Amino acid sequence: MKVVSVKDGVRLLSRISDSEYRYLRADTNTHTLQVIDYAHHEIHGGSMFRVQGNATAAALIIAFKVPDQAKEPHFTFEWSSESSGYIQLLEGYTWTAGTGVDRAPKNSNRNSSNTSVLQGNATGAWVSDYVTIDPTGGSGGTVISDKRFYTDDKQGSNSGSRKNEIVLATNQTYALIFTSTDGSKGIQIRCEWYEHTPKT
Numbered sequence: 300m301k302v303v304s305v306k307d308g309v310r311l312l313s314r315i316s317d318s319e320y321r322y323l324r325a326d327t328n329t330h331t332l333q334v335i336d337y338a339h340h341e342i343h344g345g346s347m348f349r350v351q352g353n354a355t356a357a358a359l360i361i362a363f364k365v366p367d368q369a370k371e372p373h374f375t376f377e378w379s380s381e382s383s384g385y386i387q388l389l390e391g392y393t394w395t396a397g398t399g400v401d402r403a404p405k406n407s408n409r410n411s412s413n414t415s416v417l418q419g420n421a422t423g424a425w426v427s428d429y430v431t432i433d434p435t436g437g438s439g440g441t442v443i444s445d446k447r448f449y450t451d452d453k454q455g456s457n458s459g460s461r462k463n464e465i466v467l468a469t470n471q472t473y474a475l476i477f478t479s480t481d482g483s484k485g486i487q488i489r490c491e492w493y494e495h496t497p498k499t
Contacts, residue, residue, distance in 0.1 A: 338373070338464075341493035345411025348404040351489040352432045359477045359486045360437065362394055363430040364418040367470035370494040372417065374467050377460035378446075378488050382481035385447040386488070388465065389440030392474035397423035399434035407491075416494055430490075437474060467492075 341347045401419040419429030
């Protein structure tokens with residue numbers, strides 16, 4: 300950003316590349332400066348991804364590894380269910396390779412061919428651009444987010460979300476686990492994240 304003098308005063312310039320600047324302009328209808336937040340910017344850049352799991356069960360797990368590379372996932376999630384229960388995000392969770400089902404995330408910019416760095420291992424080996432749904436033999440991990448929720452007979456269902464991003468560590472495993480306290484019920488978990496390389 301820089302300020303330049305012009306005949307009728309000053310104007311703000313915004314840098315759009317290492318060598319190019321453009322004038323900032325106000326919207327002609329509202330006379331306000333129109334901006335987008337950073338997560339929205341990542342959608343346009345082809346670095347925002349989403350994936351969901353659905354089940355009628357007492358639990359639902361979405362597990363994955365962030366490999367040892369430069370991009371850091373900025374992670375959010377939401378859920379809906381027919382039951383009371385809790386949803387936890389665990390770091391360092393382990394599970395049996397070759398179990399569950401791998402599912403590919405979708406890029407939120409449908410014009411982008413970029414794929415996610417997250418890895419699943421339902422095939423027995425770590426494979427990029429996948430998460431693993433409902434692996435077995437899971438254990439351990441540190442709870443880094445814990446949401447509890449309650450439903451009654453009149454309400455019939457509930458939903459919630461974590462909108463504040465969690466920046467996930469690289470070279471680390473994670474599992475998002477929904478547990479029903481009312482037995483086998485309908486469950487959906489939806490995860491959304493963008494992958495950002497920190498500036499030095």
